[in-house]
Amino acid sequence: MRAAKHMTGNLFLVGPMGAGKTTVGRALARHLQKTFIDADQELERHTGVRIPVIFELEGEEGFRRREADLLRELVSRRDIVLATGGGAVLREENRAALAANGIVIYLKASVDDLWARTRHDRNRPLLQTADPRAKLAELLQQRDPLYREIADIVVTSGQQSVHQVVREIEQKLAALAAAPTAHANTHG
Numbered sequence: 001m002r003a004a005k006h007m008t009g010n011l012f013l014v015g016p017m018g019a020g021k022t023t024v025g026r027a028l029a030r031h032l033q034k035t036f037i038d039a040d041q042e043l044e045r046h047t048g049v050r051i052p053v054i055f056e057l058e059g060e061e062g063f064r065r066r067e068a069d070l071l072r073e074l075v076s077r078r079d080i081v082l083a084t085g086g087g088a089v090l091r092e093e094n095r096a097a098l099a100a101n102g103i104v105i106y107l108k109a110s111v112d113d114l115w116a117r118t119r120h121d122r123n124r125p126l127l128q129t130a131d132p133r134a135k136l137a138e139l140l141q142q143r144d145p146l147y148r149e150i151a152d153i154v155v156t157s158g159q160q161s162v163h164q165v166v167r168e169i170e171q172k173l174a175a176l177a178a179a180p181t182a183h184a185n186t187h188g
């Protein structure tokens with residue numbers, strides 16, 4: 001029998017800052033005619049301020065609490081493509097909610113690609129350090145096992161175009177649908 005997570009129509013993108021969750025997620029949703037939601041943008045819409053301001057006022061802990069509250073609500077939706085924040089997998093509660101309520105897609109990229117894609121953007125408070133490239137590498141090392149833990153599909157976005165990444169996701173989704181139990185993670 002297909003697990004409940006396969007029946008929700010939900011696709012959850014996880015992965016580090018700059019992997020392309022927002023960009024690929026939007027294109028994937030358009031392609032599959034699903035509703036696109038970006039968790040970071042939803043938080044900004046709810047609070048009326050940018051993410052660095054939430055970090056400034058409430059610290060990372062406050063941001064994580066808001067993120068977990070929002071995710072709890074979003075995973076109950078149906079037929080959405082959700083781009084999660086890069087640190088959404090840190091809380092066990094979030095990982096369980098994502099794994100149980102949709103197909104989880106881990107978007108991977110090398111540290112060099114992540115750095116190239118994030119270096120000019122100042123909306124990522126965790127990268128406002130003396131050595132943001134080293135921070136990206138450190139975060140990836142810490143979080144890669146957490147992304148993998150809940151991933152049904154892993155896609156490397158590397159040098160591929162957004163269109164190519166969407167096509168690869170679509171192919172891997174088809175393979176998963178043909179043999180869901182062979183790929184299902186332990187939360188399914």
Ligand SMILES: Nc1ncnc2c1ncn2[C@@H]1O[C@H](COP(=O)(O)OP(=O)(O)OP(=O)(O)O)[C@@H](O)[C@H]1O
Pocket residue numbers: 015016017018019020021022023024040083084085086117118124157158159160161162165
């Ligand atoms: N496959 C790709 N090829 C080239 N550039 C890409 C690709 N995917 C995303 N980008 C670019 O990389 C930058 C970061 O992408 P995006 O904002 O989608 O990442 P993200 O995973 O959502 O990051 P965050 O977790 O910080 O929200 C954007 O400028 C985007 O246009």
Ligand SMILES: O=C(O)C1=C[C@@H](O)[C@@H](O)[C@H](O)C1
Pocket residue numbers: 016017040051084085086087088123124125126
């Ligand atoms: O990797 C992270 O911890 C973060 C990634 C972004 O998507 C935002 O959620 C925020 O900047 C924190």
Ligand SMILES: [Mg+2]
Pocket residue numbers: 021022023038040083
């Ligand atoms: Mg994003």
